[in-house]
Amino acid sequence: MPQHGEHDPTNGRFEEELGAVLRRTGEGFAVDDRRELVHGGLVRGRRRLVRRRVATVGGALALAMIGVGGVYGGSLLGSSGGAGQVSVAGPKPLPRQGEPAQIPVADLAAVLKAHTPAGEWRIDNPDGVGHSVLGVYDDGKGKAAVSVGLYRAGKTNETGLGQVTCPDEAAVPYDDCTSERLPGGGRLMVIQGYEYPDKRVETKNWRAVLLTEDGFLIDASEYNAPSEKDSAISRENPPFDPAQLKALVTAEGWRPLLQQIPEPQPAKTKPGGSHAAPPQEPSAARIQATLTSLLPKGQGLKVVDKGGQGSGGGGYLVVDDGKGRSLVGINVQPHMDDIRAELFSGADVTSTADGTRVKLTKQPGEKGGAGVVWWSADTLAVDGFRVVVSAFNSAAQHEAATRAEPALTTEQLKTIALSPKWRQLSEEAAGNAG
Template identity: 45%
Template sequence: MSFEDDLGTALRQAGAGFTADGHALADAGEARGRRLVARRRAAVAGGAVLALALTLIATAGASVGGLLGGGGGADPGHAVARPMPEGGSGGSGGAPDGWAGKPRTGSGAVGAERMMADLEEALSGGGGALTATVARGTDSEGGAAVSGVYDDGKGKAAVALSLSRVDPGGSHADQLTRCGDRSIQGYDDCRTERLPDGSKLLVHKGYEYADRRVDTKCWRAVLVTPAGFLVEVSEWNAPAQKGAAVSRPAPPLDSARLKALVTSPVWHPALNDLPAAEPERGGTGAGSGTG
């Protein structure tokens, strides 16, 4: 008999002598199956908890950020009304060399309480009362902002104001202070004015929705100074930006008062605490200093 035949015979004899314990194999398989099912259930439960947490965060951000400008996409009817999302820089073409790592927030010298007091002071000449105020200070990445409900006795109206920085020579600053296509935005009136100090002011009287699906009006003023300070204010003829019944025929602040609000020196300390915006590629990047 050859070596190969001897080896084959030895292997067959060894295999015949091996008897598997069927019960032990079955028990081990069942235990492993239970472990896999437990892991799967834990993963599903963990995913559900994570999804719920993300939903709650998104919901809170939408409800608080609705007036402070912290959330989501803007309605095409008044897209330029929204405060700057990331530090108010407004740069759309990428940061030029040397700007990487620059601070995107202020020192916090002007906090939320001061912002609320400043808005109340700026509105004090109209004889109305400001309630339900919410604010963030200059140490926030989105810039400083404040909102509240203003009541001059003719119906409650939501008011929201934000402060940030933008490249004054960039395309974003130009877009913010330019009247859009009336046939698309559906506004009643829009005017741009060049102020004596070189600042550019937009006053826009439109609606919360361009298609006017509801009667909620949204009037805005946007100021961009030569130093790149950006002040934006929006007001509605309802106590909330969306989802509230109209409380008056028009928002409380007319064009003159909107202009006075955004140009008020009360905002200078907060604006001066915000870092300059990154210059846009191709822009002049002009201006720095006080507004």
């Protein structure tokens, strides 16, 4: 039974779609600004970080579209899938490894229309190809933006699990969320949430995400407005209720389309014939423990909450010294030398004796929380090893400030970022991967 609260064919088009995925994931899937904080490299350098993670087949849902598993073969939901499969006209050759998905948008739209209530549709780019379909639906009660995307999450399902896990309700505003295991091994999450975590606009975003037993993701999103952002609210709620969203993502009509998502390119081989494995990043649990051990002593700091990506190289703590809660987040990123000229060449950058670049920043928060400020220490070693530590004067960026300043000074953040423990942790993770 469901458990309430259970825990982009051109390059330009690809990047556009990838950006949309990243905006909505969540990080993990959850639109938790604290998880987004640690997953995205603390905003600065995020685009380069995303490219790097895509190139190395790491990260979470951002990589689902290029694939980390084999060609889908077999039932989506076993014998219990939805009814009314939509045929795809004519036999198609198997997709070649490493190519972008070439699924006709018209085929995606046909499945979408066949498994939603009767209404008028306007489909974006109906003659195009890709891995997703976007449209505006109108049942006479108000226009609503709707999208469905098909992605790979890997045969192990490790990266996909974060997309079907309900977020922390204390950090992410939503009205309801369920996560359940389906017959045949699939996992489904349905969440009734909001486009903006701070609810500055009451745009609702209801989503259903299915992780199949073979490691594919079917992600459906709907809004109570004609577009995801920058449109006036057109109806009280999105048009499809949770049961209808579930029926949409579990429909068997998606099965032949999933087969058209290409396999990833084989890993390049090193001299001697061994395969180059993607860099392994420290787990969130180890990062949380290390960050806790590096908190300043004598300030009465107590850890009242913690979290982060399972293996995304980031984590966060919420600390309280009796003066109000403060979010402290960290991201550990090896092989980031390509951002040196972009982020570490200004007059505000200093260097340590060993050549590590250090940039200290104080700026307003970015998620709409009243009075929130964001202090950070961004460090980059000579070999490209990057550690970013940030602190806020609130428990989450979308929440109002709980204190005048963060619980940690920028110098204390710098001390934490420069600790040799982070390199030791990264080397340990790399050793485990090898």
